[in-house]
Amino acid sequence: MTTFIVAMSLYFGFVLNTPVVSEIIHLSENSQAGLFAYSAPLLLTCLFIVIFSVLALPYLFRPLFIVITLSSAIACFATSRYQIMFDSSMIENVFETHTSEALSFVSLSAIMYVLILGGVPSILIGLVKIDTSASIKSRMFKRLALVTVAVLGILAIAGAFYKDFASIGRNNSYIKKMIVPAHIFNSVKYAYKINFEPELPFRELGDDATLVPASNGKPTLMVLVVGETARSMNFHYNGYPRNTNPYTADKGVISFANVTSCGTSTAHSLPCMFSKLERTNYDRRQANSQSNALDIMHKAGVDISWLDNDGGDKDVAQKIGMKMVGSSSSDTFCDGMTCHDEVLLDGFDQRVAKMKGNKLIALHTIGSHGPTYWKRYPASMARFTPTCDRSDIENCTDEQIVNTYDNTIAYTDYFLSKIIDKLKTYEDKYNVVMMYLSDHGESLGENGIYLHGTPYMIAPEEQKHVPWIIWMGDGYANSRGIDRKALEQRAARGEFSHDNLFHTLIDSFGVKTAEMNKEKSLFSH
Known part of the structure; x- marks a missing residue:
């Protein structure tokens, strides 16, 4: 021996x-x-x-x-x-x-x-x-x-x-x-x-939450797109030389250029994004044992739906319910293993019709998840070539990897443009708004590092710097008293993080609660 x-x-x-x-x-x-x-x-x-x-x-x-x-x-x-x-x-x-x-x-x-x-x-x-x-x-x-x-x-x-x-x-x-x-x-x-660890007693937050109607009397319809593995520096809006945002370029979106994530993996970042806990004191066990932003908004009367095309909601929607997209649910968008994110828009009108009052539809996308980047978009939408059409990306050139990844960002932009176009058809009845925010970034070979999940303390900026995009109809902006130009200036110059999402989401529907810090909302000032 x-x-x-x-x-x-x-x-x-x-x-x-x-x-x-x-x-x-x-x-x-x-x-x-x-x-x-x-x-x-x-x-x-x-x-x-x-x-x-x-x-x-x-x-x-x-x-x-x-x-x-x-x-x-x-x-x-x-x-x-x-x-x-x-x-x-x-x-x-x-x-x-x-x-x-x-x-x-x-x-x-x-x-x-x-x-x-x-x-x-x-x-x-x-x-x-x-x-x-x-x-x-x-x-x-x-x-x-x-x-x-x-x-x-x-x-x-x-x-x-x-x-x-x-x-x-x-x-x-x-x-x-x-x-x-x-x-x-x-x-x-x-x-x-x-x-074996005992569950913590659940702590209810936001029992005082009330919904203040918009000044024009219309309910709000928001689509919240939770991105996957998208890094800010590959968005044309944020200074990237390639045009990876051609589809929303004329839609009037506002891009927040300097946003950091809570973590470098979905299991950590996703529940952290919606929790009142901030990155420096975040603990998932504690986060799961208290109300998150969606729970508080639901208490105030916002009807919420969560549709998932990624690895699940990580307990974020445990109190409101979640629907997973089946990998064979669409012949057009699915291959039996995964689906392109457009599948999330199937039945959108029926979903809106079934919901009541103020409505939040959360779409959890598979986005730019690697290493099989080429599977995240239809082959017909490959804008940048040559691509890396294999999972062992270490055998591809850096150019091929970046091209393929950039194609996923461009496809995400196309997906967002379809959401905006869809929301515009509801402007007569609703104050419409779309918000997109990724859970973490991605390394594409910089300093020999690929993918994501590097411990936060040593993780490169590529994994921590994420895009945050907002589009809003005129009715929404006017009813909430939002100065679009002032928001654009703040988006370009300010520093933000996932810590702002909890307060921004609650504020975006006009929900009043002691749990929300107005100063941490993107719409403050």
Whole structure:
């Protein structure tokens, strides 16, 4: 068994943790004691010897180590190819990912990578024969001796390079999140949190909420579009040289140029956006145990509908109800796995007709979700070529990736233009308004980082800088006393975040409640 433990520890220290070792080497390039970085795999090996000596239990070690090895190969692939770190937030995102989204990451290169680094070692683990002829006392002595040697190795390396490791670790705390198999620990932690932590008592907010009628007496009809993975810097409205907003260019939309997200993944950002809690003090467990913006508006009498074409509402609409779009619900927009966002407008008129009074229709889009960007828009709407029509985007050029992503932004713009045109047909009966806001951004290879979900503290601006667009009919603007030019100036110069959405949504319908801070609404001043 000691030979098995050493072999597994060497494999994890020198092979499956190459991404973290490479990062340490990179961070130490300017250090005078740069050689310490090359001791990292040896240090990891010694640490794994201690950990695996505890986990290598008779009769259980084979299935346990096969699971650890296979999942670690997947984690190693994701980290090395896309710089994904499996911290608590990412594990939450993984557990809440729907099937079609998960399958979008499957490619031939990914399968081969996992088979070679995970499948082959797993077969060897299954074939391992453990010598049980020695006495239990003898085996325990060997195990203890092995752990002692490993601990001495850790102390020796720490003694020689403690200052360097401490400096790297203190200034780059994300390093520990890259270590494989940290995802096992975070998965167990997440499972415990979901299944064993007691629910907090629900706290009702906004019981004082009242709806103040618009000055022209018309009810409000709003379409709230919750975007997915759209980054602000690829919107032409916000200074991007390409025209990725050709369809709404003449619609009179207002784009807020400087908006930051609450998180870098949907599982974190989506519930945070609608919560009164702000990014700096946000906790999902607490957010789910109190009324959000939609709940408060519903109490005031706003009829709300949530239609979803992404991975679900993340409990945002748990009190008002949610309808998922089926992947086969439309021959025109769906391929059996996913649907283009236009499917969300099917039956729009019937939906409006069934609702009463002031109405909010929330559309959760799949937007620009990668890595299968080319599946987010019809092939006929590919404005920028050549494109990357494959999920293993690391095998595409940067130009192809950006072209494909920009096509998703242009298609989103087309989708928004259709909503605006539809709302215009209701202006005689309603004060109409559309609001679009993405949950987080995306990395497209900048500094070797792809996709999203990087821990917020070290996440690049590409993942945190999101678009926020508002369109309103004249009736809505006039009835709410909104100076369009003043709002445009504020949108261009001000700094905003997801923290503003809670207050802006409530304010947009004229709802009065002590829970709303008027100064945090985009429509203040």
